[in-house]
C-alpha cells in the first residue's frame with residue numbers, strides 16, 4: 071500500500087503533474103528505444119551487448135549470445151517489451167503492471183554491465199558511474215511510478231479503475 | 235458542476251496529445267538518426283555480398299581413411315599447442331583447465347575439434363623431460379571423439395634422424411628452434427614423410443632455395459605454420475582487397491610492440507635442464523660446437539646461430555598475413571636499421587628496428603616497426619587512396635576524408651565504415667604477449683558462428699591434404715617468399731646497407 075493517498079483531494083495538482091511528467095518521459099524513452107530497434111536497418115540484435123557482458127552474471131548473458139535461437143527470441147522480446155511498456159506508461163494504461171516489467175528489464179540491463187569497481191568495460195562510456203548508473207536511476211524512478219501511480223487520474227487507467 | 239466533471243473525465247486522456255505528436259514524428263526522427271549514425275555502407279563500398287562469409291569448414295571424414303602416424307620434433311612452448319590441435323592434450327593441461335569439474339572454454343574448444351583419426355607414434359625432444367611429457371599427451375584418453383580410447387604411447391626416439399628412419403611415421407611436425415628447421419624438413423621430405431614446419435622456414439636464402447627444391451621434388455605435403463591463413467578476418471580482408479575497396483594501396487604497416495620479459499625472449503630457465511637431461515650436441519645440429527649454455531638452450535631466439543632475429547620470430551607472422559591478403563611476393567629491395575639499445579643481457583637481436591620493403595611495381599612499400607620496450611598496440615594497417623584498413627582479430631575500414639570515390643558516405647573519419655568484430659571474448663588470457671597474440675588475429679576465429687582454434691584448422695588442412703582433400707594454404711612457395719623477405723631485412727640490418735633481390739639468380743645483392 072502506498073503511504074500517500076492519491077485520491078484527488080489529497081494530492082495536489084502539482085504532485086499529479088510531476089508524477090505524470092515522470093511517467094510520460096520514461097514511457098517516451100522506452101517507446102523510442104523499442105521503435106528505434108524495430109526500425110534498425112538489417113535488424114537489431116543484442117548479440118554484442120550480451121557477448122561483451124561483464125560482472126558476476128556475465129556467463130549467463132554470454133551464453134544467450136552464443137545460442138542463435140535463444141538470441142533471436144530474446145531480441146524480439148526485448149524490442150516488443152520496450153514498445154509495449156513505453157505505450158503503457160505514456161498513455162497510462164496498466165501503468166503499474168508495466169512499471170514492474172520495466173523495472174525487470176532495467177534490472178537485466180544493469181547487471182549485464184554492473185558499474186562495480188573491478189569490472190572494466192572495453193567500450194568507452196560517457197560519465198562516471200560507481201554502483202549507481204542511469205539504468206539504476208531510471209529503475210528507481212519507475213519504483214516511484216509504481217508506488218505513486220498517476221495513471222488512474224491522468225491516464226487511460228482512469229476508465230478502468232473503479233471509483234472508490 | 236457538470237463542467238467540472240467533464241474536465242475531470244477528460245484528464246484521463248491528458249497525455250494522449252503528446253502520444254499523438256510522438257506517433258506522427260517518431261519515424262522521421264529515427265530515420266534521421268540512422269542516417270547520421272549509419273553503419274551500413276556495404277552498398278556504397280560494393281561489398282553487400284562477401285563470398286567468404288559463407289565459408290564452411292570442410293569435413294575431414296577421417297574415419298573413412300586409415301590413421302596417419304604422426305611424429306613430433308620439439309615439445310617446448312609451441313609443441314604442446316600443436317599436439318592439442320591434432321587432438322593430443324597433456325592430462326595436466328586438462329586438469330588445469332577444468333574448474334570445479336567443468337571444462338573451461340579452452341578444453342571445450344579442444345573437445346569440439348573433429349577427431350582427425352591420427353596416431354601419435356613418435357616423439358623426439360633433446361630435453362628428456364619434455365619428450366616424456368609428450369608421451370603422456372599421446373596416451374591421454376580425453377580427446378575429441380574420445381570413443382576409440384586405448385591410445386598407445388608414442389615412442390621416444392633418441393634423435394630426430396632415428397625417428398625419421400624408423401619407418402613408423404607418415405607425417406612429422408617440426409617445432410624445434412629455427413636453426414634446425416631446414417635440416418629436419420629436408421630429412422623428412424627425402425624420406426617421403428609429410429611435413430608441418432613451424433615458421434620461420436630457414437636461416438639463409440641458400441637454404442630456402444635448396445629446401446624448396448627438395449620439397450617440390452619429393453611430392454610430400456608441406457605446410458608452414460602460419461595459422462593466420464585460417465583466420466576469417468584475413469580472409470575477409472583478402473576479398474575486400476580483391477574487390478578494391480581501399481582504392482590504390484600505397485603503404486602497408488606492420489608492427490611488433492612488446493614490453494615484457496617473455497616478449498623479449500627472457501624466458502624461464504628450467505633448472506632440471508642439465509647436460510645429463512639435455513642432449514646438447516643434438517640441439518646444436520649443424521652449428522659449430524660450443525659449451526653447454528642453459529640460457530642459449532631455453533632462450534635460443536636471442537642468438538643468431540639459432541634464431542632468426544625479431545624478423546624471423548615476429549615479422550614473419552605479419553608478413554604472412556599481408557602476403558595472404560595482398561599476395562605481396564618478394565620485395566625488390568629492403569632497408570633496415572636498428573640495434574640493441576635497451577637490453578644489456580647477452581643477445582644478438584635488436585630490441586628496436588625498422589625495416590622498409592620496397593614494391594615499386596605494386597606502387598607501395600611495406601614497413602615493419604619493432605620495439606621490445608613499448609606495449610602500445612598498433613594494428614596492421616593498409617593505406618589506400620579511398621580508405622584504409624586496420625586488420626587483426628578485428629577488421630576496420632576507415633574512409634579517406636578526401637576520397638573522391640566515397641563522397642556519398644558522410645561520416646566522422648574516426649568511425650569505421652566497415653567493421654568485422656568476431657569474438658569479443660579475448661579475456662581469460664592473462665599475459666601481455668598472449669593477449670597481443672589474440673588481438674593480432676592468431677588465436678581463435680569465428681567460423682559458421684562457432685569459435686574455432688586457427689592452429690587446429692591449419693593443421694587439419696595439412697592432414698586433409700595428405701589424404702588428398704584440398705591443398706595446404708601456406709605451401710613451400712609462400713614460405714619461400716616469406717623467408718627471402720625477412721632474410722633480406724636481416725642482411726640489411728647487419729650490413730647497414732640497402733639490399734636488393736636478384737630474382738633471376740635468386741640472390742641478395744648489397745648496394
Ligand SMILES: NC(=O)c1ccc[n+]([C@@H]2O[C@H](COP(=O)([O-])OP(=O)(O)OC[C@H]3O[C@@H](n4cnc5c(N)ncnc54)[C@H](O)[C@@H]3O)[C@@H](O)[C@H]2O)c1
Pocket residue numbers: 307308309310311312313358359360361364394409410411412414432433434459460461516517518519531532547676
Ligand atoms: N606459429 C606460431 O604461432 C608460433 C608460436 C610460437 C612458436 N613458433 C615456432 O615454433 C618453434 C618452436 O618455438 P618454441 O617457442 O616452442 O621454442 P622452445 O624452445 O620452447 O621449444 C623448442 C623445443 O625443441 C626441443 N629441441 C631442441 N633441439 C632439438 C632437436 N635437435 N631435436 C628435437 N628437439 C629439439 C627443445 O628441447 C624444446 O623443447 C619456433 O620455430 C617458433 O618460431 C610458432
